[in-house]
Amino acid sequence: MDISKLRSLILAAVLALPGAPALADTLAIIVHPSMQNELSADDVRRIYLGKSSQLPNGDAVTPLIVRQPDPAHTEFAQQFLQRSPRQLNTYWAKRLFTGKSRPPVPVQSLREMKAKVAGNKAFIGYVRLSDADPSVRTVVFSTPSS
Amino acid sequence: MNLFSRLLAIAALGLPATAHAAPTIDWNGYGSFLWSRLDDLAAVNGDTDLPYGEFGDLSNTSNESRLALQGELQLNDRLSGVVQLVSRAENDHNVDLEWAYLRWQVNADLTLRAGKLRRNASLHTDSYDIGYSYTGVRPPTSVYFSISPIYEGLNAVDLYYQSALGQYDFSAQLYAGSGEGNAEMLGVRTDYEERLAAGLTLALERDGTTLQFSHLRSDLDIQHPDLDAAYQGLIQMGFDDIARHYDFSDIDSRIFALGASKRLDSWELSAELAHSDFRDTLIPSIKGWNLTATKHFERMSLYAGYGEQSSDVSTRAADDIETLLSGITLPPGAPLPPIVQQLYAMINAVREQADRGRINRYIARVGGRYELDQQTAMKLEVEHIQNQASGKTGMLYSVSVDFVF
Numbered sequence: 367m368d369i370s371k372l373r374s375l376i377l378a379a380v381l382a383l384p385g386a387p388a389l390a391d392t393l394a395i396i397v398h399p400s401m402q403n404e405l406s407a408d409d410v411r412r413i414y415l416g417k418s419s420q421l422p423n424g425d426a427v428t429p430l431i432v433r434q435p436d437p438a439h440t441e442f443a444q445q446f447l448q449r450s451p452r453q454l455n456t457y458w459a460k461r462l463f464t465g466k467s468r469p470p471v472p473v474q475s476l477r478e479m480k481a482k483v484a485g486n487k488a489f490i491g492y493v494r495l496s497d498a499d500p501s502v503r504t505v506v507f508s509t510p511s512s
Numbered sequence: 513m514n515l516f517s518r519l520l521a522i523a524a525l526g527l528p529a530t531a532h533a534a535p536t537i538d539w540n541g542y543g544s545f546l547w548s549r550l551d552d553l554a555a556v557n558g559d560t561d562l563p564y565g566e567f568g569d570l571s572n573t574s575n576e577s578r579l580a581l582q583g584e585l586q587l588n589d590r591l592s593g594v595v596q597l598v599s600r601a602e603n604d605h606n607v608d609l610e611w612a613y614l615r616w617q618v619n620a621d622l623t624l625r626a627g628k629l630r631r632n633a634s635l636h637t638d639s640y641d642i643g644y645s646y647t648g649v650r651p652p653t654s655v656y657f658s659i660s661p662i663y664e665g666l667n668a669v670d671l672y673y674q675s676a677l678g679q680y681d682f683s684a685q686l687y688a689g690s691g692e693g694n695a696e697m698l699g700v701r702t703d704y705e706e707r708l709a710a711g712l713t714l715a716l717e718r719d720g721t722t723l724q725f726s727h728l729r730s731d732l733d734i735q736h737p738d739l740d741a742a743y744q745g746l747i748q749m750g751f752d753d754i755a756r757h758y759d760f761s762d763i764d765s766r767i768f769a770l771g772a773s774k775r776l777d778s779w780e781l782s783a784e785l786a787h788s789d790f791r792d793t794l795i796p797s798i799k800g801w802n803l804t805a806t807k808h809f810e811r812m813s814l815y816a817g818y819g820e821q822s823s824d825v826s827t828r829a830a831d832d833i834e835t836l837l838s839g840i841t842l843p844p845g846a847p848l849p850p851i852v853q854q855l856y857a858m859i860n861a862v863r864e865q866a867d868r869g870r871i872n873r874y875i876a877r878v879g880g881r882y883e884l885d886q887q888t889a890m891k892l893e894v895e896h897i898q899n900q901a902s903g904k905t906g907m908l909y910s911v912s913v914d915f916v917f
Contacts (some may be wrong), residue, residue, distance in 0.1 A: 417674050417681050420620040434886045452883055459916045460645035461541055464638045
């Protein structure tokens with residue numbers, strides 16, 4: 367049994383525990399299953415804020431973000447980037463038009479995000495823990511803020 | 513063929529095998545509709561040659577509206593070309609190519625750009641036109657009206673390095689280049705040329721705290737008709753040492769800027785300081801600082817700030833002439849020779865010019881920003897400006913709608 371399937375089984379078991387519904391709604395970071403290096407919350411923050419353009423394994427990465435006003439966008443921004451959606455918009459506007467970096471690529475839904483990450487190792491994204499499956503590698507942080 | 517076209521052609525010829533089959537162009541843009549009115553121009557400006565921002569003697573209203581379109585052509589995985597066309601109301605809505613550069617992602621940490629760029633001094637210098645990117649109608653006027661207008665676009669090479677430094681995000685931006693333009697100096701619009709401009713901006717960020725330091729300098733050549741005439745006259749009279757004060761063909765100009773900001777839950781605090789200096793010349797040296805506190809709500813932000821803008825002018829030219837004259841002994845009762853009369857007149861002119869270049873303004877501002885949607889914000893701001901010398905005050909009322917797309 368490969369490691370990503372094992373992780374999915376463990377995840378399913380955890381989600382079956384009492385109190386798990388709240389956990390199922392948690393946002394988790396997803397990368398392509400081929401990316402097995404350790405990924406920290408700080409790595410995620412730096413990638414999404416345009417301060418790094420590569421994963422820990424050295425591969426180039428493009429972050430994905432779900433379009434506003436999806437609640438998942440607000441949750442992700444506050445938990446992982448310590449900014450409100452509005453603060454993120456102003457931050458990315460400055461970075462884009464002063465030539466420092468490009469903002470994340472928007473997608474229509476978390477489902478689309480998962481499909482893109484599963485199909486291309488150059489993407490990083492996030493899903494609800496309950497929607498995680500072996501097509502992606504899921505990384506959960508107990509305290510996303512660094 | 514201009515510089516940008518040449519660079520693009522070189523890049524196209526050097527495309528590696530990994531180039532995209534069909535290069536893609538991404539289009540984005542920003543704009544601001546911004547109107548302001550200063551209710552007492554005379555009170556704020558007084559007799560100084562340093563008008564308050566855009567508010568010169570002719571008008572107490574300003575339309576700083578602008579619209580920009582940016583296109584980025586991705587040539588391959590690491591190389592892209594960017595152009596930014598800007599149309600400004602103050603320029604009769606003419607469209608100018610204000611940014612045009614090639615960007616090469618050298619590695620994960622280092623980016624090289626070459627072309628027409630804007631310098632970065634204080635926290636919002638290079639993003640000044642992107643009204644949507646900051647809370648206020650404008651960045652604090654006490655700071656940004658103190659950064660000389662010549663520090664705008666430049667033909668340059670720029671290295672931008674960013675990396676983790678322990679638990680901090682560190683960035684360094686280094687540029688070198690040259691440029692030319694036209695700006696108001698000593699009450700007159702003059703042409704200038706920057707023969708060598710270079711600068712460094714360092715920034716550290718962590719947990720919502722940002723610290724930024726910049727040092728910029730350039731060798732300036734300014735063509736000011738009155739001062740050029742004074743220079744030639746002094747040279748002809750044989751006063752080379754004094755003439756150097758009027759030699760604007762090689763001015764050492766510098767900017768020093770410090771910025772700090774802190775996000776704490778729904779609060780944001782910022783502090784900025786900038787100093788523009790034109791070494792030992794009659795061009796005023798200007799300093800400005802500002803403290804601002806902002807409270808963010810879901811769709812609205814309210815802010816209040818206070819700062820000061822001050823300037824000073826070197827009178828070394830007058831001091832040197834006085835020293836020269838103190839060594840001249842005339843017979844008692846004899847009339848002053850014409851040349852001595854001219855030198856006394858120059859002393860008076862220098863001191864008058866120095867007085868006209870000195871200003872001290874205290875500026876308090878309050879304002880609010882409201883998000884109309886995810887890409888559009890409306891802002892209102894009121895500034896209270898006190899001219900310290902006269903004690904008179906003026907109020908600046910501004911309203912803007914800023915957007916990105």
